[in-house]
Amino acid sequence: MSELLAREPAGIRVEGVDLSYGATRVLKDVNLEIRPGEFFAFLGPSGCGKTTLLRLIAGFNAAQRGRVLVGGKDVSALPPWKRDVGMVFQSYALWPHMTVRRNVAFGLEERRLPRAEIATRVEAALRLVGLDGMGDRRPAQLSGGQQQRVALARTVAVRPQVLLLDEPLSNLDARLRVQVRRELRDLQQSLRLTTVFVTHDQEEANTVCDRIAVMNEGAVQQVGTPMELYDHPANLFVAGFLGTANIVPGTVLREGGAAAFEVAGGTRIPLPPGLAVPEGARLMFRPQDVSLLPPGSDPAGRRLIEGEVAHREFLGASMRYGVRVGGAEVLVDVPHTGGEGHLQVGGRAALALDATRVKLLAG
Numbered sequence: 001m002s003e004l005l006a007r008e009p010a011g012i013r014v015e016g017v018d019l020s021y022g023a024t025r026v027l028k029d030v031n032l033e034i035r036p037g038e039f040f041a042f043l044g045p046s047g048c049g050k051t052t053l054l055r056l057i058a059g060f061n062a063a064q065r066g067r068v069l070v071g072g073k074d075v076s077a078l079p080p081w082k083r084d085v086g087m088v089f090q091s092y093a094l095w096p097h098m099t100v101r102r103n104v105a106f107g108l109e110e111r112r113l114p115r116a117e118i119a120t121r122v123e124a125a126l127r128l129v130g131l132d133g134m135g136d137r138r139p140a141q142l143s144g145g146q147q148q149r150v151a152l153a154r155t156v157a158v159r160p161q162v163l164l165l166d167e168p169l170s171n172l173d174a175r176l177r178v179q180v181r182r183e184l185r186d187l188q189q190s191l192r193l194t195t196v197f198v199t200h201d202q203e204e205a206n207t208v209c210d211r212i213a214v215m216n217e218g219a220v221q222q223v224g225t226p227m228e229l230y231d232h233p234a235n236l237f238v239a240g241f242l243g244t245a246n247i248v249p250g251t252v253l254r255e256g257g258a259a260a261f262e263v264a265g266g267t268r269i270p271l272p273p274g275l276a277v278p279e280g281a282r283l284m285f286r287p288q289d290v291s292l293l294p295p296g297s298d299p300a301g302r303r304l305i306e307g308e309v310a311h312r313e314f315l316g317a318s319m320r321y322g323v324r325v326g327g328a329e330v331l332v333d334v335p336h337t338g339g340e341g342h343l344q345v346g347g348r349a350a351l352a353l354d355a356t357r358v359k360l361l362a363g
Ligand SMILES: Nc1ncnc2c1ncn2[C@@H]1O[C@H](COP(=O)(O)OP(=O)(O)OP(=O)(O)O)[C@@H](O)[C@H]1O
Pocket: 021, 024, 026, 044, 045, 046, 047, 048, 049, 050, 051, 052, 053, 200
């Protein structure tokens, strides 16, 4: 494996990038700093520009404005093959008529490396992805997961400075995805390879990546660790994209020093002091920031709201209730420990909101 170690992990900088296809602006003033050796994700809904940004770093797209630096060097004007980046495509793009070994060797032969060096690196790469012994097969004789590993082996064999992965798990079934994403993380760690991973799946990004850039409509919304993004979303889009969020419309009221949030229908939720109130704010909290109480009880220090159970969903580890509060519906997760003590649809529910967890966010 030492034959494949990244020489010196390189960082990536994207500076002030604007990219349009005709009249459609696909990337809008994108600025990013990806640290050397980091496993980084571009996360966002379909069509938000993730692949376009990845291809820009690889050199397959050109921007109208801004630049890309790899390892401190401006690569904006270089073609892909001079950039020292390895990209694994969503479709794998393997040569069907070549054996696995030849597929992996192809890029090294093009670089005219000595034959012995090629053989050593190919075997090391196949071992690394768990495909030693399958070098003589053709891609059609492999499963989807194995083909994906060939694509990965082929890319790491050239020892790129950075590895770019475009939805690498999307062709695999759910169970294999979980296994392969762990393997990807292990491989990335052992090679200390700066890696950028494109996905629209938040669980995938959360489980394998050090940091994530959340994108929407061509703009980076927020960059942070999975936990930072979940606990401190910068706006409603990020809050709703990472995990389940209660987003409640209403009005912020101030009486003296105290503030409250009035939900349509008149229910008032007292707000903790000192909470910042952005323009057009909505109240945001997670289903687990709320607990259900027996009606009539009023615990100290918690914010009590009353409502009616509109529906419920059994999720195994918890019961998720949809509770109508004024004009809004609030999702509440109650741990399921095996008892029968759950509320029925149509019944009254008293909710205690953990005031330290609520946020006021704008779109
Ligand atoms: N070659 C092209 N010509 C014109 N428009 C394009 C081209 N490639 C992409 N687009 C448009 O640019 C936008 C961003 O596409 P992109 O593939 O980067 O999104 P994405 O976030 O990777 O989406 P997905 O998860 O569906 O792959 C989309 O609206 C897409 O239709």
